[in-house]
Amino acid sequence: MLMTANSSSPADRRAVGEQRDVSEARVALEALVVSYSLERIERQVAEGASAVWGGNSWDTPLLYACDTIPVGIEGLWREDSRTAESLGENMFQIPPEYCSMVKTIIGRMHLNKESQIRRVLYFGATCEPINNVMELVKMEGYDTFCIENVTAFTAEEKRPEVVRFLASELQRAAIWLTGSPVDEDRLREEIRRKNEISRKVRQVLDLRLRDPFVLGSVPTLHVLLGTSHLYGDPAEFGRVLDLLIAELEEATRVPTTRTYIPLVLAGGGAGSADTLRVIDESNAAIVGWVIAGTELYSEDMPPLEAVAHYVLDAQARGELGEGAGTSATYRRFHVERICRATGAKGVIASAITGCPYGSVVQQTERDYFKGLGIPIISLENTIHKERPTEEQIMRVRTFVEMLS
Numbered sequence: 231m232l233m234t235a236n237s238s239s240p241a242d243r244r245a246v247g248e249q250r251d252v253s254e255a256r257v258a259l260e261a262l263v264v265s266y267s268l269e270r271i272e273r274q275v276a277e278g279a280s281a282v283w284g285g286n287s288w289d290t291p292l293l294y295a296c297d298t299i300p301v302g303i304e305g306l307w308r309e310d311s312r313t314a315e316s317l318g319e320n321m322f323q324i325p326p327e328y329c330s331m332v333k334t335i336i337g338r339m340h341l342n343k344e345s346q347i348r349r350v351l352y353f354g355a356t357c358e359p360i361n362n363v364m365e366l367v368k369m370e371g372y373d374t375f376c377i378e379n380v381t382a383f384t385a386e387e388k389r390p391e392v393v394r395f396l397a398s399e400l401q402r403a404a405i406w407l408t409g410s411p412v413d414e415d416r417l418r419e420e421i422r423r424k425n426e427i428s429r430k431v432r433q434v435l436d437l438r439l440r441d442p443f444v445l446g447s448v449p450t451l452h453v454l455l456g457t458s459h460l461y462g463d464p465a466e467f468g469r470v471l472d473l474l475i476a477e478l479e480e481a482t483r484v485p486t487t488r489t490y491i492p493l494v495l496a497g498g499g500a501g502s503a504d505t506l507r508v509i510d511e512s513n514a515a516i517v518g519w520v521i522a523g524t525e526l527y528s529e530d531m532p533p534l535e536a537v538a539h540y541v542l543d544a545q546a547r548g549e550l551g552e553g554a555g556t557s558a559t560y561r562r563f564h565v566e567r568i569c570r571a572t573g574a575k576g577v578i579a580s581a582i583t584g585c586p587y588g589s590v591v592q593q594t595e596r597d598y599f600k601g602l603g604i605p606i607i608s609l610e611n612t613i614h615k616e617r618p619t620e621e622q623i624m625r626v627r628t629f630v631e632m633l634s
C-alpha cells in the first residue's frame with residue numbers, strides 16, 4: 231500500500247518520515263531552515279553584517295573566517311521564480327532552451343533592486359552559462375568575484391603549484407571580501423568547526439541507514455544542504471544535529487525489519503520536495519546522496535592550502551553534486567562506491583532540464599551502470615518549486631516497482 235504525505239496517523243507519518251509532531255529535533259531543524267531566509271539576512275546586513283551570494287560549500291570556512299554570511303544561490307528561486315525566469319528570457323534575451331537556473335538568476339537579481347546583498351562569489355570551474363550570466367549580473371550593478379578555475383582530474387595533477395595557485399585565489403577572495411588577507415588562525419578554527427559539523431552529518435546519515443524512514447528524504451536533504459551554508463548559524467546547526475543524533479540513536483536502537491528499495495540519488499534534490507516524498511511514499515528510501523561533500527578538511531597544513539586540497543580531492547572523488555566539472559564527470563564512481571557500501575538497488579540521476587552537462591553526465595552514467603548491472607533512471611526537473619508532473623511521478627513509481 232502506498233502511504234501519502236497527508237496520512238493522518240502517527241504510524242503512517244512515521245512510515246513516510248513525516249513525524250513533525252513527535253520530534254523535537256525535526257521541529258528545531260524546520261525552524262532553522264525557515265529562519266535562514268533572505269529577509270533575515272537582509273536585516274542582518276542592514277545592521278552591519280556582511281553577506282555574499284554564492285559560496286561553493288567547500289569554501290564555507292573561508293567565508294565564516296571573513297565574517298561573511300554565505301547566501302545559498304538557491305535563495306534566488308525560492309519565491310516567484312517563474313516571473314524571474316521569464317524576465318531572463320524576455321529582457322535579457324537568454325534563449326528559452328537554456329536551463330531555468332541561469333535565466334532565473336539574472337531575472338531575480340534584476341528584480342532584487344532593493345537588496346543590500348550586492349556581491350556574488352562564484353567558482354570558475356562551474357559551467358560556462360554561469361560565467362556568462364555573471365557578466366549580466368555585473369552589468370546590473372553587482373560586485374562579482376570569480377575564484378579562477380582549477381581542476382585536477384588525477385592525484386598526479388594535484389601538483390604543488392596547482393594547490394598554491396588555488397590557495398592564492400582563496401586569499402584574493404578574502405581580500406575582496408574584507409579588504410585584508412584572511413586571519414589564518416581564524417580560518418583554522420572555522421575548518422575545525424566545519425569538520426565537527428561534517429562528522430555530525432555523517433553520523434546522522436549512518437544512523438539513518440538502520441531505518442531510513444525515521445528521517446524522511448526532505449529533512450535529510452535539509453541536513454545535507456546545511457553543510458553548504460550552515461544556515462547562517464553554525465552553533466544552532468550543530469545543536470540541531472546533536473538533537474537529531476540523540477533521537478536517531480534512540481529510534482534506530484532496533485534496526486527496521488521493514489522491506490524497502492534502497493536507492494542512491496545523484497545530483498541535486500530531484501526537483502521539488504514533492505518528488506522526494508513520492509520516492510518515500512513508493513516504499514523506496516534514499517540511502518546515498520551525491521549532493522554535498524561530507525569528507526573532512528586536513529587540520530595539519532596551512533589552512534588556505536587545506537581548503538584547496540579539500541576541493542581538489544572532493545572533485546576527484548566526484549562527491550560535490552555539482553552540475554559541471556570534474557565532480558560531475560566522476561560522479562559515477564562515487565555513486566558506485568555508495569551502491570556497494572549500502573546495497574542500493576538502483577540509482578536516480580537527477581539533472582536540470584536544458585543543462586548540457588547534465589545530459590552528458592546522465593548518458594555516461596546510463597552506459598556505465600548498465601555495464602555494472604545497476605538499474606538507473608534519469609530524472610530531469612526545473613529549479614521551480616512545483617509539484618512533479620504526473621509523468622515524473624509515474625516514472626519514479628514504475629522504477630521502484632521494477633526493483634521490487
Ligand code: SF4
Pocket residue numbers: 329330331332357358359360553554582584585586587588
Ligand atoms: S543547470 Fe547546468 S547549465 Fe544550468 S547553471 Fe547548472 S550546470 Fe550550468
